[in-house]
Structure formats: C-alpha cells, structure tokens
Amino acid sequence: MVxxxxxxxxxxxxxxxxETGAMIFKPRGQWHAVWNPDDAPARILEIITPGGMEDLFELMPKLLAEAGSAAESxxxxxxxxxxxxxxxxATAEIAQTHGVGFGIESH
Structure with a gap:
C-alpha cells in the first residue's frame, strides 16, 4: 500500500x-520490481505472506555495503x-528506462 x-x-x-492509498499486488513467484518514479519521497507498507522476508529487507543494506556495489555478489x-x-x-533495463537506481552495479 502506498x-x-x-x-x-x-x-x-x-x-x-x-498513488497514495492504492495497492499493488505482486504474486509470489512472479518477477517484479518496484521503484519511486518521482523526485518526491514515497513510502510504502509492504505485506508479504508467508513471513520470513523481513530479514531480507534488513540484510540488503549490509550486503550492498559488504559487496562494494557488486551486483553478482x-x-x-x-x-x-x-x-x-x-x-x-532486467533490473538494469528498468533502471535505465525509468531513470532510477538500485544501489548496485553489474560488473
């Protein structure tokens, strides 16, 4: 939910x-990517079931720092x-097409 x-x-x-108040459904097992298309900040509430993915969101910043921005790692x-x-x-294509970044680069 946005x-x-x-x-x-x-x-x-x-x-x-x-927009604010709307929801996007991303079925498990279907490829997806989410980004902020604007310069203004955006906040989302993401609900993932079954649980267990919350650790991924906590781990990502650490992995990015440890990997030195190496996407493959x-x-x-x-x-x-x-x-x-x-x-x-596909992630690189989305980033280029929509002018956004993910914080990692493919080498």
Missing part, C-alpha cells in the same frame, strides 16, 4: 503506477539465503 507519494512497479510484463547471497532470483539484466 502511504505517501507515488510508486511504480513492473509486475510480469506490465508497468503499473499507484549481492544477488548470489540473496538467492542462496532467501530463494529469490534476481534478474540483473
């Missing part, structure tokens, strides 16, 4: 936008620990 601002998401092959650790597959090529 608590403030506006959020964009690619769910499968579709790009959707959500971060992706490999997340895939091993959480069973999540990162599509680094």
């Amino acid at each position: 608590q403030s601002g506006r959020v964009a998401a690619m769910v499968g092959d579709e790009v959707v936008y959500a 971060v992706a490999a650790r997340v895939e091993a620990d959480f069973g999540i597959e990162f599509d680094l090529v």
